[in-house]
Amino acid sequence: MPLHSLLDQIRGRTTPRLRPEQPPPKAPGHVASSLGLSSIGSTFSQLSQSYIGSSIKLLLLGSLIETGRRAFCWLIDRFGVRYSTTVRFTQGDPSYEWIVLFLTQENVWRRSREFVVSASNSRRKWAVRASSDATVKANAEYVPTYKTPQLFRWRGYWVEVKRSGNVGGGDVDVGPYPYPGPYGGEAGSIYITVYTLDMNVLSDLVEDARLRYLEVNRPNVVIHLSDSQNHYGPGQTWTTVKHKIRRPLSSIILPPGVIDTLVQDAQEFLNTENWYIEAGIPHRRGYLLHGPPGTGKTSTIYALAGALNLEIYSLSLASHAVDDSFLQRAASSIPKHGLLLIEDIDCAFASRDDDIYPNHGIPHLPGAHIPAPRSKVTLSGLLNVIDGVGSEEGKLFFATTNHIDRLDAALLRPGRIDRKVAYGLTTPAQAHALFLRFFPVARFPVFADPEKATGVDALAAAFAAGVPEELFSTAELQGFLQGYKTRPVEAAHGVSAWVEAELAERRERERRKEERRRRTPMVGVGLDGLPLPEGNKNV
Ligand SMILES: Nc1ncnc2c1ncn2[C@@H]1O[C@H](COP(=O)(O)OP(=O)(O)OP(=O)(O)O)[C@@H](O)[C@H]1O
Numbered sequence: 001m002p003l004h005s006l007l008d009q010i011r012g013r014t015t016p017r018l019r020p021e022q023p024p025p026k027a028p029g030h031v032a033s034s035l036g037l038s039s040i041g042s043t044f045s046q047l048s049q050s051y052i053g054s055s056i057k058l059l060l061l062g063s064l065i066e067t068g069r070r071a072f073c074w075l076i077d078r079f080g081v082r083y084s085t086t087v088r089f090t091q092g093d094p095s096y097e098w099i100v101l102f103l104t105q106e107n108v109w110r111r112s113r114e115f116v117v118s119a120s121n122s123r124r125k126w127a128v129r130a131s132s133d134a135t136v137k138a139n140a141e142y143v144p145t146y147k148t149p150q151l152f153r154w155r156g157y158w159v160e161v162k163r164s165g166n167v168g169g170g171d172v173d174v175g176p177y178p179y180p181g182p183y184g185g186e187a188g189s190i191y192i193t194v195y196t197l198d199m200n201v202l203s204d205l206v207e208d209a210r211l212r213y214l215e216v217n218r219p220n221v222v223i224h225l226s227d228s229q230n231h232y233g234p235g236q237t238w239t240t241v242k243h244k245i246r247r248p249l250s251s252i253i254l255p256p257g258v259i260d261t262l263v264q265d266a267q268e269f270l271n272t273e274n275w276y277i278e279a280g281i282p283h284r285r286g287y288l289l290h291g292p293p294g295t296g297k298t299s300t301i302y303a304l305a306g307a308l309n310l311e312i313y314s315l316s317l318a319s320h321a322v323d324d325s326f327l328q329r330a331a332s333s334i335p336k337h338g339l340l341l342i343e344d345i346d347c348a349f350a351s352r353d354d355d356i357y358p359n360h361g362i363p364h365l366p367g368a369h370i371p372a373p374r375s376k377v378t379l380s381g382l383l384n385v386i387d388g389v390g391s392e393e394g395k396l397f398f399a400t401t402n403h404i405d406r407l408d409a410a411l412l413r414p415g416r417i418d419r420k421v422a423y424g425l426t427t428p429a430q431a432h433a434l435f436l437r438f439f440p441v442a443r444f445p446v447f448a449d450p451e452k453a454t455g456v457d458a459l460a461a462a463f464a465a466g467v468p469e470e471l472f473s474t475a476e477l478q479g480f481l482q483g484y485k486t487r488p489v490e491a492a493h494g495v496s497a498w499v500e501a502e503l504a505e506r507r508e509r510e511r512r513k514e515e516r517r518r519r520t521p522m523v524g525v526g527l528d529g530l531p532l533p534e535g536n537k538n539v
Contacts, residue, residue, distance in 0.1 A: 085202045086193040094224065094311070094335060095206065097241055099190055101216060102209035108152050108161055157201055160193040214309075221246055221306045226315040226322070226330050237330040238313060246306035252299055253433045253474060258421065262287070263304055265419060266396060270308065270337060273394060283393040286386060286416050288345075290404040291423025294475025297400040298343065300421075305339050310396065314341040317348040317375040317382070324381030331385045336394040345399040346406040348375035348382060379408055386416045425470040426477055434474060435460035438481045439488040459492040466495040472502070 089099045103109070149162040194202045220243040252259050269285045276283035289297040305312050313334045315322060322330075334340055386397055399417070401407060411417065426434070439456045446455050467477065480498050484491035 083197055084193050084195045085199060086191055087202060087206070089190045089192070091188045092238055093333065094238065094338075095210070096188075096190070097222075098206070098209040098213040099192065101213050102205075103161060103190070105212060106152060106154065108150050111150065112148065114148075154194075154205060155201075158195040159205070160191075160195070162191040162193075164189045164191070217243060219246055220244060221302050222311040223302075224311065224313045226313075226319075226326075237326065237333050244302060247299065247303045249303045249307055251437065252296055252303050253430045253437065254296060254300070254423075255427065255429070259300060259303070262300065262419070262421060263307055266304060266308055269396065270394075276393075282388055282415075284388050284395050284397060285418050286397040286399070288404070288407075288412070288417045288420045289398065289400045289423060290420065291402070292425055292473055293402055294473035295423035295425065296474055297423050301339070301341055301398050301400070310337060310339045311335075312339045312341050314343065316343060317345065317377045320376060323376035324378055324384075327377055327381055327385050331388075334395060337396075339396045339398060342397075342399045344401060345382075345411075346401040346403045348377045348379075379410065383410060383416065386411070426467065426472055426474050428464040428467065428469060430474060431467045431477060432460045432464040434477055434481065435463045435488070435491070438485070439491070444488060456488050459488050462492045463495050466492070467499060472499075476502070 089096045149160055151158060151160050153159070192202070192205065194205060223242045223244060224238040225240040225242065226237050249259055249263065266285070266287075269283075273283050289300060291297060301312070304310075313330070315327075315330060317327075331340060388395065404412075404420070412420070436456065439459070441456055444456045480495065481491055484494070
C-alpha cells in the first residue's frame, strides 16, 4: 500500500481519489441539471418497464381466461350435443296437447314469477292456482307467461323445458293454453331437452305424456277443429281442441241394428290392418251418413268415436281458408287411427238452385240475390284426400250430408265411401224410444198419470201416436220434450197441439218462400231446368 493512503487511513478520512479513467468533474450547475434529467429518465424507464410488464401480464391473463372460457363453452356444447336430446312440440300438432297436459301434471311452472291473472275457465288446464282457498280457486287462475326455461326431474333424469312463439302483439298468454290463440302471432312451441346418454328416455317421456293424455280424456271425446288457415301461420292446421263428454251409443235412437252394424264395421276395420296389407288394399275406410238435418248423423259419429277411443279431426269445406293444399296438409297430419270428419260435404259442390233456395239460414230480402257460399276445395283435391294421398293409412273417414244427390259419383264409389247410412225423419218407434229417454221408467212412478192409472210406457205410446210418421226430425221432437223435463203427462197430451202448430208454421214458411220466388225477377232457365234469378246469368 502506498504511504499516503496508509496515512489517510490512520487519520480516519477518505479522500476520493480520481481514477484515471473517470471523466473530469463538471461545473456545479451542469451537474445539477444532469442529475435531474437522469432521475426523471430512470423513473420513467422504471415506470414504463413496470407498466408494459403489467400490461403483458394482464394480456396473458385475459387471453388465458378467454381461452379457458371458450374451452369450457366448447366442452359444454359438446356435452350438450352429445349428452342431451331436444325435441320440439309445435302447436297445431296433436302431440302439443300431450306435452301441455304432461307439464301441467308435473307442475313444471310452479317456480314461474310472471303470471297473467284470468277469470276461471272450465276448459283451461294450464294454470297455476295461487291459493288453497276454494273460493279463490274457483274465481281466478294464474296463467304463467312461460318465459323462463324450467328444469325439472322426471324418472331421475334432468329435463329442461323452454317455450317460444310470440303471443300476438302483447306478451300475454290467452286462451286455455300458452299459445297465441286467435289473436295472431306465430305458433307456440315447447322445447323439451332431456340430459342423458340414452335416446330412449325422450321417447319414453313422449309416450308417458300421450298415455296421460288418453287417461285424462277417457271420459271425453276429443275433437280437433281446423278453424282457419292463418290461425297460427302457415303449416298449422288443427288449431282448436274440444272435449265433449262421451255419449253412450244407447242414447242414439235409430232403427234397430243401424248403429251396432256401424260400430262393428269400424271396429273390424281397426282390427284387421294385416288383412288389408296382405290383400294389398289401402287400409282406410269411408262412411257417408246422409239424411235430413237433426236426425242424428253427427251424434252417431261422436258416440262411435267415444266407443272406439278415437279422436275426431273435423273440418268444414265451407271455410274460405280451406283449399286443396290446406285439406291435404290437414289430412296428412292426422295420426293413425284418427277419424277425419267432413260435415256437410255437399257444400263444396253447391248446386245452382242454392242461390234460389238457400238453406244456409241467410234470410233473403225480397228481390235480393245472395250467392251461396262456394268452397275453394276442388273435387279432385277432395278425392286425393279421401284416397289418402300423402297421408298415413289406418284412418277412418266420415262425411255427412243432407243432400246425397248433389254428390259426384266419383266421390261415392267404393274405396272412397265404403258404407252409406241413410238417416230418416222420426218413426213412431223412435218417437216412443225418445220419450222413454226423457222420462225413464226408473225415474218416474209406475203411474205417471194417476187419473188414468197409466205408466210412462203407455204415455210414450200416446206420444208416438200423436207424432205423424216421418214428418219431424228427432232434434225437433227433442226440442219439444225439453219443455216438459219433469212432466211426462203434459208432454204426451200436448204433442198433438204442438204438431198442429208446427205444421201450420211450415205451411206459412212455404207460402212466404213461394211468394219471394215469384217476386224475384228471373232471367232464364238453368241447365237443370230451374229458373235462374237475376245476377245468375253466367251460372
Ligand atoms: N237419432 C237420434 N238419436 C238421439 N238424438 C238425436 C237423434 N237425432 C238427433 N238427435 C239430437 O238432435 C240434436 C242434433 O243432432 P245431430 O247434430 O246429430 O243431427 P245431424 O243429423 O247431424 O244434423 P245436421 O245434418 O244438421 O248436422 C242432438 O242434440 C241430438 O242429441
